[in-house]
Amino acid sequence: MQTETSAAHGGAEPAPVLVEREGGVLVVTLNRPDKLNSFNEAMHAALREAMDIAESDAEIRCVLLTGAGRGFCAGQDLSDRVTAPGDAPPDLTRTIEANYNPLLRRLKALPKPVVCAVNGVAAGAGANIALACDIVLAAESAKFIQAFSKIGLVPDSGGTWSLPRLVGLARAKALALLxxxxxxxxxxxxGMIWKALPDGELMGEARRLAGELxxxxxxxxxxxxxxxEASFGNDLDTQLDLERDLQGLAGRSPDYAEGVAAFMAKRAPSFTGRPPKGADTGGEA
Known part of the structure; x- marks a missing residue:
């Protein structure tokens, strides 16, 4: 196991994000446990570095996101936004545009599965970042909280998009308002997450699932x-055309050929995860 830490921290401070390679899995751990892994600028920068690795390294074929300590992520660290009397209010559009929105877009667009293991409270942006992942497992002690309304804010990090799609508009409104x-x-x-597990089983199952993927x-x-992801914005005809085009691309991949060969030979397949030759994969080898 190779352990990496982000350079986006100074002095003797612990790395705000820990990155470990476990075979083809990149385990990314939010690492501010004393702050329930709430986001500050250093954590955002470190998480960008982790996403760079996930996107650029063809040997990484799944990402596992979790948190250190007793919480997954409590959202934004509000101490980063304290202002003195008479100061102008903070510009929240800046941090959303610079940090949260790019992260959500990268999670959704990453051409590799992202498993999230929610080990404790997931509140505010922390809840919505978890829900943006592809498969979400949670410890039975974990809770998801749309905490924004308690301080007069609107759910961000994709919350107003994901919640109605996951739980329906009635529940989404109640969760966001209350x-x-x-x-x-x-x-x-x-149907908000894939599975809830006893606390002691969470990480073992998350690692097993990530390894399978x-x-x-x-x-x-x-x-x-x-x-x-495209299906939410497409009508049926458009989606059928997209399925046709993507299936044609998948059918040219080495893994499809391997899957058919393994099936015919009645053996286990050995997939490489590689794209077809000449496919535009956004920079992967």
């Missing part, structure tokens, strides 16, 4: 993500 915590089991029952036909999984 900031009611949703326990992990209830989140599973509502990392051994899968990665290029095809990226196309699956693309098709499902």
């Amino acid at each position: 900031a009611t915590p949703v326990p992990a089991r209830q989140a599973e029952e509502w 990392a051994a899968a036909p990665t290029f095809g999984l990226g196309l699956v993500k693309q098709a499902l």
Whole structure:
């Protein structure tokens, strides 16, 4: 196991994000446990570095995102926004445009699966970043909280987009207006997440699932993500055309040939995750 830490911190301060390679899995751990892994500028910078690795390294075929300590992520560290009396209010559009929105777009566009292991409270932007991942597991003690209304703000980090699609408009409105915590089991029952697990089983199952995905036909999984995300904005005819085009691309991949050969030979497939020759993959080798 190779451990990396971000350079985006100074002095003797712990790295705000820990990055570990476990085979084809990049384990990314938010690492400000004393602050419930709330976001400050250093954490945003370190997470950008981790996403750079995930995007550029073809040997990384799945990302596992989790948090250190007793929480997953409490959202924005409000101490970063304290102003003195008489000062102008902080410009929240700046941090959203510079940090949160790019992160959400990268998670959605990453042509590799992203598993999120929610090990404790996920509040505000922390909840919505978790819900932006492809498969979300949560410890039974975890809770998801749209905390924005408690301080007069609007859900960001994609919350107003993802919540209605996951739980329906009625529940999304209640969660956003009341900031009611949703326990992990209830989140599973509502279809908000994939699965709630006993606390002691969370990381073992998350690592097992991430390893399974990392051994899968990665290029095809990226196309699956693309098709499902596009479906919300497409009518049926447009979506059928997209499925046709993506299937044609998938059918030219080495993993499809390997999958068919393995099926015919009645053996386990050995996928590489590589794209077809000449495919535009956004920089992957």
